[in-house]
Structure formats: structure tokens, C-alpha cells
Amino acid sequence: MTNTPFDPESLQAILSDAQARAAAASDVASLGALKGELLGKKSTLNGLKKQLGGLEPDQRKAVGQQMNETKSAIEAVLAEREAELSATERASQLEAERLDLTELRDEIKRGHYHLITQSRDRLEDVFVGMGFQVAEGPEVETAWYNFEALNIPDWHPARGSFDTIFVNLGEEEEVMLRSHTSPVQIRTMENQEPPIYIIAPGRTFRSDVADATHLPAFNQIEGLVIDKGITMGDLSGTIDAFVKAFFGHEVKTRLRPSYFPFTEPSAEFDISRADGSWLELGGCGMVHPNVLRNCGIDPEEWQGFAFGFGIDRLAVMRYELDDIRELVNNDVRFLGQF
Numbered sequence: 001m002t003n004t005p006f007d008p009e010s011l012q013a014i015l016s017d018a019q020a021r022a023a024a025a026s027d028v029a030s031l032g033a034l035k036g037e038l039l040g041k042k043s044t045l046n047g048l049k050k051q052l053g054g055l056e057p058d059q060r061k062a063v064g065q066q067m068n069e070t071k072s073a074i075e076a077v078l079a080e081r082e083a084e085l086s087a088t089e090r091a092s093q094l095e096a097e098r099l100d101l102t103e104l105r106d107e108i109k110r111g112h113y114h115l116i117t118q119s120r121d122r123l124e125d126v127f128v129g130m131g132f133q134v135a136e137g138p139e140v141e142t143a144w145y146n147f148e149a150l151n152i153p154d155w156h157p158a159r160g161s162f163d164t165i166f167v168n169l170g171e172e173e174e175v176m177l178r179s180h181t182s183p184v185q186i187r188t189m190e191n192q193e194p195p196i197y198i199i200a201p202g203r204t205f206r207s208d209v210a211d212a213t214h215l216p217a218f219n220q221i222e223g224l225v226i227d228k229g230i231t232m233g234d235l236s237g238t239i240d241a242f243v244k245a246f247f248g249h250e251v252k253t254r255l256r257p258s259y260f261p262f263t264e265p266s267a268e269f270d271i272s273r274a275d276g277s278w279l280e281l282g283g284c285g286m287v288h289p290n291v292l293r294n295c296g297i298d299p300e301e302w303q304g305f306a307f308g309f310g311i312d313r314l315a316v317m318r319y320e321l322d323d324i325r326e327l328v329n330n331d332v333r334f335l336g337q338f
């Protein structure tokens with residue numbers, strides 16, 4: 001036994017040292033090691049116990065009590081720090097192991113209508129807004145609907161200008177892919193009493209080789225009005241109203257004399273461009289009396305006008321495409337832009 005006199009100050013020093021080191025411990029494991037150092041067999045506190053034997057019996061009791069209190073105080077400090085450390089450790093473990101069960105769903109990639117369909121829909125909207133109804137007809141037609149009823153008899157040179165694709169059915173050159181949507185005006189007049197206000201959008205065919213401005217299968221929209229007292233002024237005003245609604249109010253229109261067998265007089269209609277030049281959009285005219293008669297309508301009682309133009313070409317103009325073939329290449333990288 002050593003006889004070093006007991007210094008009560010040393011207990012205070014042990015406690016402050018324990019507090020400082022517990023506060024400095026950064027995790028539960030190092031706190032465990034510290035606990036061994038502070039309270040274990042080789043601890044300073046334990047060393048002091050050995051000095052108790054050298055004290056007077058009554059002093060021994062008091063010092064022994066102080067030592068136990070110090071020990072409890074150290075245990076409390078350690079317990080408190082352990083609670084702190086294990087709480088932070090648990091929190092960071094939870095954070096690290098966190099499973100995010102929320103599902104992040106990509107916005108659904110919706111497609112959109114093809115340029116031609118968009119153009120056709122817009123055209124229909126504008127004309128329906130002007131009081132027209134939408135009429136449709138078959139894509140395969142007979143010579144009567146595609147030509148004869150439209151005042152183009154088989155000897156007529158105008159037949160040649162239509163580059164017709166014939167279907168090998170029935171008599172020679174009797175069945176064909178329609179080369180314009182004008183057959184729909186015949187079908188409408190056959191089936192419907194005037195007044196008639198229709199537009200006929202649809203696919204049309206000509207034996208053209210595809211190039212930057214032509215497609216062998218393309219789309220037209222035809223307008224037909226049959227009513228009493230209809231004049232060329234109504235035709236011109238209708239085209240102008242449509243063009244302004246579709247292209248904008250700054251766009252002007254003009255008619256140039258032309259020829260179609262099914263209209264008399266006939267005209268081409270042009271629209272003005274920003275640079276002052278004119279662009280041909282389509283054909284039009286007053287419905288030829290022969291056409292009215294072919295459909296059982298009395299030309300003395302009823303008059304009308306018709307007009308027609310290409311929807312694809314309109315899309316080319318509207319979307320400023322370089323090549324009309326882009327419309328049918330079906331490249332989504334191209335189509336996705338519009």
C-alpha cells in the first residue's frame with residue numbers, strides 16, 4: 001500500500017477530465033473504450049481506491065462516499081453522452097438506409113397529329129366557322145364522278161392534265177383513284193337539295209413522280225356553294241375571308257383568269273407574301289351550268305362557285321418546309337418539331 005495522502009481535489013479533476021473526454025468522444029464505440037479507461041481496473045479512480053486503506057477510519061468512510069459519488073457522476077455523464085451519440089448515429093443510419101418509395105413518373109410523352117391532319121383540321125375549323133359542312137367521298141372513283149359529270153368528256157384534253165392512276169377494274173379507264181376531290185361535289189349535288197355549302201377534304205392521287213413539290217398521293221380540300229343569286233363576288237369574298245382567317249389579316253388575295261372544264265368563268269387564286277410577291281394557292285370558279293344539269297340542278301334557278309387547293313402544299317407554306325416529301329417520310333425527328 002502506498003501512503004500518498006489523499007487529495008479530495010483529485011476527484012474533482014477526475015470528473016472534469018471525464019466530462020471533457022466524454023464530450024469529445026465522437027461515437028458510441030470510442031465512448032465504450034473511454035468508459036473502460038475512466039472506470040475500469042486501471043483507471044485513476046480505481047487507483048485512488050487503493051489509497052483508502054491509508055486513511056483514518058472515519059475519513060475513509062467520507063472519502064469512500066465521495067469516490068462513489070464521483071463514479072456515479074462519471075457514469076451519468078457517459079450515459080448521457082451515449083444517448084446523444086446513439087441518437088445521432090441512428091439518425092444518420094436511417095438517413096443512409098432510407099428507401100424512397102415515391103415513384104417519379106416521367107411525363108407521359110404524348111404524340112400529336114401529323115402536320116397534314118393538323119392543317120386539315122384547321123381548315124375544317126375555319127370553314128365550319130363560316131357555315132360550311134364537311135363532306136366526304138370514296139378515294140376510288142368512276143369516270144363519271146372524276147371526269148364526265150364535271151364536264152370533262154373522254155375526248156377532252158383536260159383529262160390528260162390529271163395524270164390519272166387507273167384501276168384495273170371493269171372497262172378500260174373506267175375506274176380510277178380520284179385525281180381531285182371534285183367528285184365529292186357531284187355526289188353531294190346528286191344527293192342533296194340546294195342550298196349547299198360544303199367543303200370536301202381528302203386524299204387524291206396522280207401519277208406524279210415525288211419531288212420537292214409533288215407527291216403522287218396528296219390531299220386536297222374543295223369548297224362548293226350552291227344557292228340563289230351567287231356571284232363571282234361571293235366567291236372572291238369567301239376566299240378572302242378564309243385566307244385572312246387561316247393566314248392572318250395582313251394577307252391579301254387575288255384572282256387570275258384560268259381554265260377548268262367544270263367552272264366558267266375560272267380563276268386561280270393567289271395569296272400575298274410578306275416580300276410583296278404572290279403565291280398560287282388553288283383553282284376556283286363559278287360552277288359550269290353543264291355540271292349543275294348533270295346533277296339535276298336547274299342552272300336558271302341556282303348558281304354556285306367551287307374552289308380547290310392542296311392541303312399538303314398549304315402545310316409546306318405554313319410550316320415553311322423545304323421539301324413536301326418530308327410530310328410522308330415519317331421521320332419522327334422531323335415530325336416531332338411541329
Ligand code: PHE
Binds near residue numbers: 181
Ligand atoms: N379540281 C381542281 C384541281 O384539282 C381544282 C378546282 C376545284 C378548280 C374547284 C376549280 C374549282 O386542279
